[in-house]
Amino acid sequence: xxxxxxxxxxxxxxxLPFWKNLKDEEYGGFYGFMDAEGKTDRQAVKxxxxxxxxLWFFSNAWMVLRDREWKEYADHAYRFLKEHCLxxxxxxxxxxxxxxxxxxxxTKHTYNQAFAVYALSSYYAASGDGEAxxxxxxxxxxxxxxxxxxxxxxxxxxxxxxxxxxxxxSENGVMADRTMNTLLHVFEAYTELLRxxxxxxxxxxxxxxxxxxxxxxxxxxxxxxxVFFDRDMKSLIDLHSYGHDIETxxxxxxxxxxxxxxxxxxxMAPITAALEQKVYETAYRSHSLKNECERGVDDEWRVWWxxxxxxxxxYNAWQKAPEKEYFREAALDIWxxxxxxxxxxxxxxxxxxxxxxxxxxxxxKPIVEPWKCPYHNGRMCMELMKRAGx
Numbered sequence: 001x002x003x004x005x006x007x008x009x010x011x012x013x014x015x016l017p018f019w020k021n022l023k024d025e026e027y028g029g030f031y032g033f034m035d036a037e038g039k040t041d042r043q044a045v046k047x048x049x050x051x052x053x054x055l056w057f058f059s060n061a062w063m064v065l066r067d068r069e070w071k072e073y074a075d076h077a078y079r080f081l082k083e084h085c086l087x088x089x090x091x092x093x094x095x096x097x098x099x100x101x102x103x104x105x106x107t108k109h110t111y112n113q114a115f116a117v118y119a120l121s122s123y124y125a126a127s128g129d130g131e132a133x134x135x136x137x138x139x140x141x142x143x144x145x146x147x148x149x150x151x152x153x154x155x156x157x158x159x160x161x162x163x164x165x166x167x168x169x170s171e172n173g174v175m176a177d178r179t180m181n182t183l184l185h186v187f188e189a190y191t192e193l194l195r196x197x198x199x200x201x202x203x204x205x206x207x208x209x210x211x212x213x214x215x216x217x218x219x220x221x222x223x224x225x226x227v228f229f230d231r232d233m234k235s236l237i238d239l240h241s242y243g244h245d246i247e248t249x250x251x252x253x254x255x256x257x258x259x260x261x262x263x264x265x266x267x268m269a270p271i272t273a274a275l276e277q278k279v280y281e282t283a284y285r286s287h288s289l290k291n292e293c294e295r296g297v298d299d300e301w302r303v304w305w306x307x308x309x310x311x312x313x314x315y316n317a318w319q320k321a322p323e324k325e326y327f328r329e330a331a332l333d334i335w336x337x338x339x340x341x342x343x344x345x346x347x348x349x350x351x352x353x354x355x356x357x358x359x360x361x362x363x364x365k366p367i368v369e370p371w372k373c374p375y376h377n378g379r380m381c382m383e384l385m386k387r388a389g390x
Contacts, residue, residue: 004389011381018350019374027100029080030054034368043099047370048085055119057374059126064382091142106159110147111182113139117189125196174236176228180217191255206259218271223278240293242283243306246313249275276317286357287337301354305376307338312383
């Protein structure tokens with residue numbers, strides 16, 4: 001069985017059945033929390049990012065597998081986003097809602113708006129539902145008119161789009177005015193919107209964001225991205241996020257491909273290649289990828305999403321430069337690590353949140369919560385099915 005076949009089997013037999021079983025038939029959407037022991041809390045809050053990622057997951061599974069069973073689950077997630085996550089009065093998407101669909105955390109975070117655009121664009125591609133595309137475009141307009149200023153994308157805003165503390169995307173002892181992470185996911189969302197709709201506005205913003213990456217976020221001396229910034233885009237901390245760098249490399253390559261602008265291909269290719277090489281040389285250890293390095297100290301946890309993105313990122317790096325066979329070997333090696341250690345083989349399990357460098361899982365972390373989703377590992381499967389199945 002080759003890697004494309006393995007990925008298909010993992011998607012069909014592990015990931016899709018797991019998330020299918022979290023469908024909330026009574027209140028809509030999907031249950032928002034499962035503890036480390038596999039117990040579902042049916043009255044937990046439902047993160048709107050989680051719902052958007054589930055919508056993206058089932059929409060793409062429907063397109064990749066051509067199995068209309070997954071249409072039902074994509075439709076279900078779409079209805080919940082449309083009817084409960086959107087603020088119809090003021091615009092934008094809430095951070096979270098209660099188990100029965102009432103606003104819970106009414107923060108309007110740019111990161112959250114971006115994931116809704118990403119999911120709605122994919123749902124439109126899968127379903128042809130023009131309303132979904134219209135909602136994606138409306139949210140893009142919200143991002144550009146309410147979340148953007150002369151320096152870039154703002155982060156946390158309250159229900160009326162006034163500034164709020166960015167505690168949701170600030171870590172490592174800093175409170176950031178702007179983050180590489182939010183910019184990356186706006187970029188990802190606009191790439192998908194452009195791909196499915198040919199939106200000219202999205203194209204111009206992709207160029208603007210790549211300029212910002214090249215001029216402010218990418219650190220050419222260290223061959224890495226900076227992570228947290230003040231209002232004027234000055235870096236706040238010495239931090240190397242390995243997972244974000246390898247994810248950025250392939251997502252920027254995808255954006256360049258969708259944009260089809262040779263000038264930006266020439267501009268960004270050396271940056272994505274440098275990110276890939278630096279992560280490979282610095283973070284690929286013990287058949288897996290370390291999490292991050294803060295002020296010279298490595299975080300050795302092997303985090304679920306970092307492993308998934310490294311498989312795609314290294315495989316993408318090899319496809320661009322087939323003579324660098326070590327990138328392909330790293331992707332396959334990390335996939336072997338995932339299968340052996342990251343996948344939760346307990347009945348009804350999915351992936352552990354993280355393991356140590358020797359593969360011992362952290363059994364205290366939940367299996368599902370507002371950040372733990374099927375987007376990274378599901379996307380890994382679908383990307384490798386397409387890339388390795390040719």
